[in-house]
Amino acid sequence: MRQAGRSLPEYRAIRGEGSIVEAIRTPDLATEITLQPVRRYGVDAAILYSDIVTPIEAIGFGVDVAPGVGPVVEQPFRSAADLDRIRPLDPEADTGFVLETVRNLVAELGDTPLIGFAGAPFTVASYLIEGQPSRTYTRTKSLMRGDPDLWHRLLGRLADLALASLRSQVAAGASAIQLFDSWAGALSPVDYERFVLPHSRAVLEGVADLGVPRIHFGVGTGEILSLMRDAGADVMGVDWRIPIDVARDRLGDGVALQGNLDPALLFAPWEVVEAETLDVLARNGGRPGHVFNLGHGVLPETDPSVLERVVALVHEVDPATGQRP
Ligand code: CP3
Secondary structure, three states: OOOOOOOOHHHHHHHOOOOHHHHHOOHHHHHHHHHHHHHHHOOOOEEOOOOOOHHHHHOOOOEEEEOOOEEEEOOOOOOHHHHHHOOOOOHHHHHHHHHHHHHHHHHHHOOOOEEEEEEOHHHHHHHHHHOOOOOOOHHHHHHHHHOHHHHHHHHHHHHHHHHHHHHHHHHOOOOEEEEEOOOHHHOOHHHHHHHOHHHHHHHHHHOHHHOOOEEEEOOOOHHHHHHHHHOOOOEEEOOOOOOHHHHHHHHOOOOEEEEEEOHHHHHOOHHHHHHHHHHHHHHOOOOOOEEEEEOOOOOOOOOHHHHHHHHHHHHHOEOOOOEOO
């Protein structure tokens, strides 16, 4: 998730103004920012400080991440001619700064695993086509249904980028990968299966030989969960819109789950946060594999001391039962 966000004062202090892209391109800074939430909260894993648009930005597509907005594109993807703007990624030459950050982190983190990540083809395509965050994905869906041939060529190239990036992060020492298809829940199951799944599968199957756990996540994906899992995930991330036991019923026991406390509930009184956290854990109690997490990123105004208490509470719980001893 976008974990640290702006919730940590120490993040705001060293992050500075301006685009996050500059911070990502500065390995010492990106290393320190990745470590901050691990130090503060004592979480069990670190997630690399980067962004889903890092590879496409690095090959010069003209993407920036506007503070408070998200990814914005100067010249959005409009036609077949724009395919020429998406060349293959050379991870060392184009994103050496990411790999340097990964190597620094692996040295600093000791036993704490580092999760590398990439944006899934659909979610990255939605930014390239819309030019900015969207609620309706009208241009994206219009290209998908209006020119399926161009759509598949675009997603094929984005799958290649994600795959090259993930493989390089694992080679540099990342111990797990997460593929973020944050906005795939905007699609019907039929469209997802036909226009998106083959490309996400190319990414996830493409890293299978590396032997690291593969996490797959999107928001509002209750109706496409088993399709997303079929793309080749060892762990399925779920947001709070679907109770984790319902997700488990839909997926069976052959996969681990990640989630799914509603990040907005962290603003409720502690008794509520405590009860909801225990409820999430109990709902997967006795079933295999649960990575406790929020259902989406930390909201910037979140009180860090509440997150500290949630992490401590989760650590008290017996993983076998999902209950406090
Ligand atoms: O937070 C972390 O340190 C983890 C690293 C991380 C970032 N982005 C840094 C970031 C990760 C894992 C991401 C993934 C990402 N980026 C996703 C997938 C996860 C999800 O939240 O669904 C998506 C959709 C993006 C695109 C993106 N980047 C958005 C929509 C925004 C929000 C814009 C805003 O300011 O509210 C960003 C910016 C961004 N990327 C921030 C961080 C920490 C926000 C704060 C900042 O700019 O410093």
